[in-house]
Amino acid sequence: MASRHIKELTKGLFKENPTFIIMLGLCPTLSVTTQVVNALGMGAGVLFVLVFSNIFISLLKDAIPNSVRIPCYVVIIAAFTSMVEMVMHAYVPSLYKALGVYLPLIVVNCIILGRAEAFANKNSVLDSALDGIGMSVGFTMSLTLISLIREVLGSGTITLFAMGSFDGVIEIPVLNKYPVRIMTLAAGAMLLMGYLKAFFNWKTSRKRG
Amino acid sequence: MKKMFQVGLTLALICAVGATLLAFVNGLTAPKIAEYENSVLVQALKEVSGEFIPGEKVLETGDNQISAYYRLVDTNGNLVGYILQLVSNGYGGGLSLTVSYDVSGTVLNAKLLTNSETPGLGKKAEAAGYMDKFIGKGGTENIPLKKDQLDKADADSVGGATVTFTGISKAISHGSQFVHGLGGK
Numbered sequence: 062m063a064s065r066h067i068k069e070l071t072k073g074l075f076k077e078n079p080t081f082i083i084m085l086g087l088c089p090t091l092s093v094t095t096q097v098v099n100a101l102g103m104g105a106g107v108l109f110v111l112v113f114s115n116i117f118i119s120l121l122k123d124a125i126p127n128s129v130r131i132p133c134y135v136v137i138i139a140a141f142t143s144m145v146e147m148v149m150h151a152y153v154p155s156l157y158k159a160l161g162v163y164l165p166l167i168v169v170n171c172i173i174l175g176r177a178e179a180f181a182n183k184n185s186v187l188d189s190a191l192d193g194i195g196m197s198v199g200f201t202m203s204l205t206l207i208s209l210i211r212e213v214l215g216s217g218t219i220t221l222f223a224m225g226s227f228d229g230v231i232e233i234p235v236l237n238k239y240p241v242r243i244m245t246l247a248a249g250a251m252l253l254m255g256y257l258k259a260f261f262n263w264k265t266s267r268k269r270g
Numbered sequence: 271m272k273k274m275f276q277v278g279l280t281l282a283l284i285c286a287v288g289a290t291l292l293a294f295v296n297g298l299t300a301p302k303i304a305e306y307e308n309s310v311l312v313q314a315l316k317e318v319s320g321e322f323i324p325g326e327k328v329l330e331t332g333d334n335q336i337s338a339y340y341r342l343v344d345t346n347g348n349l350v351g352y353i354l355q356l357v358s359n360g361y362g363g364g365l366s367l368t369v370s371y372d373v374s375g376t377v378l379n380a381k382l383l384t385n386s387e388t389p390g391l392g393k394k395a396e397a398a399g400y401m402d403k404f405i406g407k408g409g410t411e412n413i414p415l416k417k418d419q420l421d422k423a424d425a426d427s428v429g430g431a432t433v434t435f436t437g438i439s440k441a442i443s444h445g446s447q448f449v450h451g452l453g454g455k
Contacts (some may be wrong), residue, residue, distance in 0.1 A: 095388075121284070126277045133284050140288035144295045151302035161386055242430070245388065 073195030080203035104201025215244030362386035376409030392434035
């Protein structure tokens, strides 16, 4: 019984990774991954919205009439997204600025609506919460991987949160001086996404034999 | 008919609960947000005004590229120039600038505020020193509007981000003309 719950949690990490396997939410994936800090912030936003919307949709699944379920989901998701937006604007304004339009666009992030429709409205509250956590952690991991590669190659830096005397930016010698500019642009994101997808496909096909 | 009513009611109920929650969160965060926005503005004003003192904010500019302006006075209360809040377009959409001019329309200082330019290219316009190529221009000397009007070092600094540069220079030049139009009032 317990192993089934654990499976709901871990499937989002690799087996059903939202970015590389299900290929959902690619628009924010490609656009916010210019800096590592943005990827982490976006991941945190999605984690909050996805977990709470999954919990509430699962709780309300019997009360919501089938004919208007999508509008109901959108209202629930939009409410949580707006909360994240206001809280971020008030307490982490630099992150709010960096995420820009992609923060409110969490509302239409297909991962969230997709999980609501495909999972939360059919499963228990616990499983839905676990699914939400797993999926958003998987999403955050993919985003961090992409942004790490893009930022290191494209700007020669790794931007994290500023803490104390550490200003949050790690500079990488050589690349800092001669960066591969295309990686910070949209084309670089597409290119990298394609290579990574090919790499993961190769990995899985090798495992199958 | 009854079913339709029920469906509508459920949806309305969910909306009402959502709206109430949002109103609550908004009440908690709105003062914090206003405080932050204000601190950004005050900081920018302080940076561009140098040793002078910005006066009251004037919202009525009659110009859609200038959202507001401030009169700039010295310690004796004499008018020395203006600070303009300019809006323009860059590569990533809208951007806003705070620029100070003396009464003749010469740029004293400038700062890029909100923008969504590409990190590593257009975003460099936020860096210290980018605005140096505009400072001192606008009065007797013209504000550079094109890349070939800049000297080599400056032209290199805008390389790869021409759209950003054009957006900024057009706005600053427009602001300078607006200050001419004010005529030291």
